[in-house]
Amino acid sequence: MPTYDRLIRYGMITPNICLLCLKDSENQDHLFWNCERVKEIWVTFLGWFNFTQGMHANDIHSLLVKAWQYELSPLAGNFWKAGIITVIWAIWTQRNNCIFDNQKFEARRVIQTVKVAFKDIDVNFSKLGYMWNSWSDYLILRAVGVATRSAPPPEFVEVHWWPPVAPWIKVNTDGSAMEAPGNIAAGRVFHDNWNVVRGCFHFKGGSGYAFEAELLAIISAIQIANRCGWHKLWIEADSTYVVSLLNSRSSAVPWRFKASWNNILEMLEGFSLQVTHIFREGNKAADIMANQKRLEGWWPHEIEEIKAAVRLDMASHSHLRLKC
Known part of the structure; x- marks a missing residue:
């Protein structure tokens, strides 16, 4: 001035x-x-x-x-x-x-x-x-000298995990990234209609972003389901990105996943597939698998770390999420 x-x-x-x-x-x-x-x-x-x-x-x-x-x-x-x-x-x-x-x-x-x-x-x-x-x-x-505006009380929505109907298998997937970019990992948990864990998997994918970890979780989940013969598959993830990709069969993925993703899209021609989104609060078992400290691997049963989360899902436990 x-x-x-x-x-x-x-x-x-x-x-x-x-x-x-x-x-x-x-x-x-x-x-x-x-x-x-x-x-x-x-x-x-x-x-x-x-x-x-x-x-x-x-x-x-x-x-x-x-x-x-x-x-x-x-x-x-x-x-x-x-x-x-x-x-x-x-x-x-x-x-x-x-x-x-x-x-x-x-x-x-x-x-x-x-x-x-x-x-x-x-x-x-x-x-x-x-x-x-x-x-x-x-x-x-x-x-x-102005009017007060009190914050409204918080609103919550209930999040439920539901088992599949026989003979379908349901897989919940989750990806994690320590930073952006950072070390990424993926977790998946397969359930049958009795909520018995048919297998769980933890995989590390090098350096990347959170959405790449989510994509990696989906790719590997479908590959495992195909090997196990689970062709009536319900995929549930807390990433709207991967849910949208699968439902639209879009090929718009990062180049380093192109080959695997295109193979997955071809593989899905032989599947009966349902893909849904669930909020993270209801995806606890898969989240634990993605973030655990174990070495990567496949277990044909539930492991100790996810037992509590699986029991809550079995009881149709209501998880609360703060409404945005």
Whole structure:
């Protein structure tokens, strides 16, 4: 902003005096932070939001850095950031009124401008988020004079795992990646209509991404089912990506899986296939298989690590998932 110190550096001849306090020279830090008249405004504004550490900032830049790191609820945070911008804009506007309209600087006008801006935002913008249902958040919003918006109670959906109907075999698959990219692994668990585990598998696939791990789990599951003669196959995965690929028989897969995937699509011509999605909460046994620390391998029975999860599935246990 063209404060007096900058205008002088640009070669303009002008007195360099802060028109707010008439004591010090005007520069950006003085005008927006260090001036004693401006401090009155910041003390009030920061007090509304209980941001006491802000008063220890040395300059306006330091204040802004600290302010943007201040953790508030979505609702209070929106007013916090809008308020900081409005304070700076209102100080600059009042300063220009002193120069061009010969007005007297009054801190209360700046504070009133911020309050009016808050009212306009509150009335005209409905999607400002919710407050944290806490006393501190309530006090902040009451101080700035805006309506409180309590967060709605969380909603949950029930997730169930269901066994297949004889003579179908159901396989639940899952993939995991430690990082992006990182070491990937895949897990699968095969069940019959009595919820007896007909086999489980853990496989490591080198470096890759989570969606590649999910794809690897599907490929290997179909290969195992084909070898075992399980051609009435229900595949259930918690990845909408692989569910969509299988249901559409799409060939849009990463190049390193192209050959295996095309072979799988040909293999599926001899299958009766059902493909469904399940949320992770209901895919616990496969998730355990994907993330376990065992060496990779195939077990023609349930292993100790998945027993508890299998028992919950057998009992049609209801898993709860937070509704988005």
